[in-house]
Amino acid sequence: MSRSMARGESKQHLDIERIAAIRKAAEVPLTLHGGSGTNDDDFRKAITAGITIIHINTELRVAWRRSLENSIAAKPEEIVPYKILPPVVEAVREVVQSRLQLFNNVTLVAQVQGAKHR
Numbered sequence: 001m002s003r004s005m006a007r008g009e010s011k012q013h014l015d016i017e018r019i020a021a022i023r024k025a026a027e028v029p030l031t032l033h034g035g036s037g038t039n040d041d042d043f044r045k046a047i048t049a050g051i052t053i054i055h056i057n058t059e060l061r062v063a064w065r066r067s068l069e070n071s072i073a074a075k076p077e078e079i080v081p082y083k084i085l086p087p088v089v090e091a092v093r094e095v096v097q098s099r100l101q102l103f104n105n106v107t108l109v110a111q112v113q114g115a116k117h118r
Contacts, residue, residue, distance in 0.1 A: 011038075012037050012042075014046050019049040024050075031053040031054075034055065036058035048106065054103060060095055063091045067091035068084075068088045071085070
């Protein structure tokens with residue numbers, strides 16, 4: 001993980017035209033590796049251009065790590081994992097839920113638009 005991603009400073013921009021060209025030439029589903037740090041608008045455009053799988057592992061790890069640090073700081077004497085980990089699990093769940101909502105909504109809209117153009 002880059003230091004900038006860990007601090008929440010990383011914002012990468014995708015070459016949407018290149019994604020669309022690769023998708024057209026390859027005629028296979030495309031995976032975006034290293035999607036963490038990409039802004040929502042670029043995700044939307046990438047999905048519309050042909051990305052079908054997006055990896056956001058670093059984003060999940062950052063949410064896990066930050067929440068774990070906060071949980072330990074809130075209860076510095078606690079040593080029982082099941083008393084420290086619930087907020088950590090919830091933080092990761094929130095990231096997953098927000099990303100799935102974004103990705104699935106964009107995919108659904110793209111499918112509906114594709115059906116209209118047939």
